Amino acid sequence: MAYILNIETATKNCSVAIAKDGEVLICKEIAEEGYSHAERLHVFIEESLQAVGIEYNDLTAVAISQGPGSYTGLRIGVSAAKGLCYALSIPLIAVDTLESLAAQADVKDGVVIPMIDARRMEVYSAVFSSEGSMMRNVLAEVITEESFSDIKEKIYFVGDCNEKCKTVLIAENFTFLDAVKYPSAREMAKISQEKFINNETVDVAYFEPFYLKDFMITAPKKK
Incomplete structure (x- = not known):
């Protein structure tokens, strides 16, 4: 029996799903213009665990949407996923963001x-x-x-x-298909379960999001 926490933060959608053997038990998400991932993500994780009736120690693995997508969103999601994997000594699974979006x-x-x-x-x-x-x-x-x-x-x-x-x-x-706008942790569940079964995990210490383009910091224009 595998409980996998799926985290999707690559776009404006902050999304969390807990799946048991690939079947989604709960999915909490919200898409906001202001990118509220930093405020929402850990709250969604806590609420989802409580709703399902399990604790952090019951998790078998954490799956993270690896990108491409928002630099800030990806950093927030990956940091949270890594922290949980380190603390719980469980594997990290990386799921292609576009693959889970296409699955909708x-x-x-x-x-x-x-x-x-x-x-x-x-x-x-x-x-x-x-x-x-x-x-x-x-x-x-x-x-x-x-x-x-x-x-x-x-x-x-x-x-x-x-x-x-x-x-x-x-x-x-x-x-x-206008109804499908953002990737969701819900569609990550079957993908992450298959990767877990096939032992397709990533190194928690060295894993980095797939930004695709270099993150550029530009100097402010001079007045």
């Missing part, structure tokens, strides 16, 4: 392209089959009218970039 698309044909906003017309994206297997690795790319024109199958777009991308992605085989 309930489609039977074509391909799924999850996209996370990377400012302006740039996005973090990948390509998955309707069955969930990755067909193209994660990229940071600028969206133009020619984007994804090499894919002739039906394409389903999910993520928080739909509104800005609709103005340029207008091919007949493009469909936007």
Whole structure:
């Protein structure tokens, strides 16, 4: 029996789910413009454990959404996950953020392209089959009218970039699933359970989020 705590903080959605053998027992999440992860995350974890009726020591592993996504959000989630794994001496599992986002698309044909906003017309994206297997690795790319024109199958777009991308992605085989906006810890559960069974864990000491792009700190403009 495996209790896995799943943590998703790569976007505006602060999300926590506890799963037992891959089945979600509870999921608490909120998406706010102000990125309230630092205030919400540990509260959500505590409330979720209490609701399920287990304690920290009952956890078998912690799964963290590894990115790409918000630098600050990823740091908060990874720091919390590492702290729990160190304190409880349990393994850390890393789940690709775009994979769990794509898993929310309930489609039977074509391909799924999850996209996370990377400012302006740039996005973090990948390509998955309707069955969930990755067909193209994660990229940071600028969206133009020619984007994804090499894919002739039906394409389903999910993520928080739909509104800005609709103005340029207008091919007949493009469909936007607006109901799927942010990655959630709920969809991490089956992925993390499979990784746990296959012993696909990461080194707690050396694991770093997948930022994809370097984090840039710019000096303020001179007056």
